[in-house]
Amino acid sequence: MPLLARVLPTMVMGAIVGVSLPLHAQDQISNADLVRLVKQQAAEIKALKQRLTVVEKHERQTDGQVAQVLARPASPVTPPTAIASTPAVQTPAQVQAAISDVRDNDIAVAQAQTAANGPQGGxxxxxxxxxxxxxxxxxxxxGFFTFKPDGRLLLDFTGTNDSKYAGRNISGADLESxxxxGEGxxxxxxxxxxxxxxxDKVSLRQTYLTYQMKIFGEQSKLYVGNFLKDLGTEGSSELARVPFMQxxxxxxxxxxLNDSFGLxxxxxxxxxxxxxSVSVSGDAPSSSTTGTTDDSITYLTRAHWNPLKGDDGFIHVGAWYYYENISRGVASINNTPSIAFSFNxxxxxxxxxxxxxTQDHGSGFELGGVYKSFWLMSEYAKRTIDSSTSDAVSRHGSALSAGWLMTGETPGFSSRDGSWHGxxxxxxxxxxxxxxxxxxxRVDHYDFTGAPHGGDGDAYTVGLNWYLNDWSRLMFNYIRxxxxxxxxxxxxPDWGNAVGVRTQIVF
Structure with a gap:
C-alpha cells in the first residue's frame, strides 16, 4: 500500500481532533466561524498531502528517515479570536453535528472546496x-510524467471563377487536415x-522522441523520428498556425523532394x-513506401537572429540551406504547386x-518583424536540381506578407524559433x-522559367481571420x-479569382 494511503487517514483524524480542541473553549459556534475552521484545516491537509507525496517518492529510504519526516508536527490551527475568547466547552460529538449542519449549506461547502483545491477547484x-x-x-x-491527447480538424470550402478555361472554374469542400x-x-x-x-489515406506526421538538455549552457532539444523540417518561417510552422490557408x-x-516531413x-x-538547427532526414513514412530503393537524404540547417528585441516587438533575420541526395528510385521531378488552395x-x-x-540543394532568406499588433515578413527561396542527362535547373519562390490584429492581440510569430505559433x-x-x-x-511569386518549358505565376491574397478563442478560428481568403x-x-496567360473559407480547431 502506498505510504500516502497509509498515513493520510491518520492525518485526517488528527486534523479533526485539532479542530475539536479549540472548540472546548466555546459554548456555541456560528456557521461562519466553522467555515473558517474548515477552510484552514482543508489548506493544512492539502499541504500535508503534498509533503507526504515527496515522502512516498522516497519510500525505499530507511525507516528512520521516514520516521523523521512523519514526526514533523503539523502547524496548529489558530482558532478565530471570537471562538478563543468564549469560555465554555463543547464535546467532539457536538463538533461533528455542527460540521454536518454546515455541509448542508452549499455556500459553505463551496468555500471549503476552494480553500482545499485553489481558485479553479478540481x-x-x-x-x-x-x-x-x-x-x-x-x-x-x-510533474515527472505528463500526457496530453491532441489533434486538429481543418475543413475548407473553396471556389474559383473567371478563368478562361472552364476546367479551372470549380468549387468544392476539402478536408485539409x-x-x-498524443504527446507527453x-x-x-x-x-x-x-x-x-x-x-483518402492515413499517414504519420509528427511522430518522434525528444530529449531536453543544455549545450554550452544553452537550452537544446533533440528530435529522433518523423518531424517537421525547420525550413523558413512558414515551412517550419504547422499549417494550423500560418495566417493564410496555404x-x-x-x-x-x-x-x-522528400517533403516538409522527414524521418x-x-x-x-x-x-x-x-x-x-541542424537535421539529417530521409523520406517520411507512408503507406506507399515499398522499401526497394534508398531514401532521398536531406541535410538541412537553419538559423535566425533578432538584432533588435524589446517589449513592443522585435526584428527577425533568418537563413537556411540544405543539400539532398536524391534516391535512385526517382525517375523524374515534376511537382506543380497549386497557386490558390489545394482543392483545385x-x-x-x-x-x-x-x-x-541526382541531387538538389536549396537556400532561403527571411526578413521581417513584429511591432505591437502588427507583423511583416518577407521570404525568398531558390532550389537547384541536378540531372544526369540534362543541365541543372533552378526554381525561385518569393513572398511578402503583413498583418494587423485589430483587436489588440500580439501576433503569434515566435522570436524563440522563428515560426508561427498560436x-x-x-x-x-x-x-x-x-x-x-x-x-x-500577401503577394506570392512563382518562377520556374529556368527550365525550357517552365512557367511562372503570381497570387495576391487578402485574408480575414477570426480567432474565436486560443484554439479555434474561422478564416476567409480571397486570391487574385x-x-x-x-x-x-x-x-x-490566364487570370482568375479564388475564394476560400476554413473552419479549424486544435486540441
Missing amino acids: NDNITWGQHNEAGPRFSSDD ARLG TIGPLGYHVEAEFAG RSAASEVGEP GTQLFVYGTNWHY QNLDVSASSIANP TNVIHPVTSGGLGGWELAA WYTDNKVGSYTG
Missing part, C-alpha cells in the same frame, strides 16, 4: 487549454505520435535572441519535368467577447491569381 494534476490547444493535460504529482494523436514527457524525455486522416510560394518552391534526427539550440489541382504553375535527377485571444467568444480579428495580405504556363492543358 484536480491540480489536470490542466486545460494550454499552449493554444484545447483539451486536457495530465501530470503526476511531481484531420489529425489525432517522462522527465527530460518526450514523445509525440500523430496520424493524418486526410487525402503556405507561401517560398515555402512550397524551396522544399526538398531522421534534428537538433535545436536556443539563445536569448537566436536559434540554430488544375490551378497550378507548370514547373516542367526534370528527368533522372494567438492568445484577449476577449474570447466563448467568454462573451468579440474574439480576435486579424487582417492580413495569374499563371503563364508553357505546357499542359492550361497554357498561356
Whole structure:
C-alpha cells in the first residue's frame, strides 16, 4: 500500500481532533466561524498531502528517515479570536453535528472546496487549454510524467471563377487536415505520435522522441523520428498556425523532394535572441513506401537572429540551406504547386519535368518583424536540381506578407524559433467577447522559367481571420491569381479569382 494511503487517514483524524480542541473553549459556534475552521484545516491537509507525496517518492529510504519526516508536527490551527475568547466547552460529538449542519449549506461547502483545491477547484494534476490547444493535460504529482491527447480538424470550402478555361472554374469542400494523436514527457524525455486522416489515406506526421538538455549552457532539444523540417518561417510552422490557408510560394518552391516531413534526427539550440538547427532526414513514412530503393537524404540547417528585441516587438533575420541526395528510385521531378488552395489541382504553375535527377540543394532568406499588433515578413527561396542527362535547373519562390490584429492581440510569430505559433485571444467568444480579428495580405511569386518549358505565376491574397478563442478560428481568403504556363492543358496567360473559407480547431 502506498505510504500516502497509509498515513493520510491518520492525518485526517488528527486534523479533526485539532479542530475539536479549540472548540472546548466555546459554548456555541456560528456557521461562519466553522467555515473558517474548515477552510484552514482543508489548506493544512492539502499541504500535508503534498509533503507526504515527496515522502512516498522516497519510500525505499530507511525507516528512520521516514520516521523523521512523519514526526514533523503539523502547524496548529489558530482558532478565530471570537471562538478563543468564549469560555465554555463543547464535546467532539457536538463538533461533528455542527460540521454536518454546515455541509448542508452549499455556500459553505463551496468555500471549503476552494480553500482545499485553489481558485479553479478540481484536480491540480489536470490542466486545460494550454499552449493554444484545447483539451486536457495530465501530470503526476511531481510533474515527472505528463500526457496530453491532441489533434486538429481543418475543413475548407473553396471556389474559383473567371478563368478562361472552364476546367479551372470549380468549387468544392476539402478536408485539409484531420489529425489525432498524443504527446507527453517522462522527465527530460518526450514523445509525440500523430496520424493524418486526410487525402483518402492515413499517414504519420509528427511522430518522434525528444530529449531536453543544455549545450554550452544553452537550452537544446533533440528530435529522433518523423518531424517537421525547420525550413523558413512558414515551412517550419504547422499549417494550423500560418495566417493564410496555404503556405507561401517560398515555402512550397524551396522544399526538398522528400517533403516538409522527414524521418531522421534534428537538433535545436536556443539563445536569448537566436536559434540554430541542424537535421539529417530521409523520406517520411507512408503507406506507399515499398522499401526497394534508398531514401532521398536531406541535410538541412537553419538559423535566425533578432538584432533588435524589446517589449513592443522585435526584428527577425533568418537563413537556411540544405543539400539532398536524391534516391535512385526517382525517375523524374515534376511537382506543380497549386497557386490558390489545394482543392483545385488544375490551378497550378507548370514547373516542367526534370528527368533522372541526382541531387538538389536549396537556400532561403527571411526578413521581417513584429511591432505591437502588427507583423511583416518577407521570404525568398531558390532550389537547384541536378540531372544526369540534362543541365541543372533552378526554381525561385518569393513572398511578402503583413498583418494587423485589430483587436489588440500580439501576433503569434515566435522570436524563440522563428515560426508561427498560436494567438492568445484577449476577449474570447466563448467568454462573451468579440474574439480576435486579424487582417492580413500577401503577394506570392512563382518562377520556374529556368527550365525550357517552365512557367511562372503570381497570387495576391487578402485574408480575414477570426480567432474565436486560443484554439479555434474561422478564416476567409480571397486570391487574385495569374499563371503563364508553357505546357499542359492550361497554357498561356490566364487570370482568375479564388475564394476560400476554413473552419479549424486544435486540441
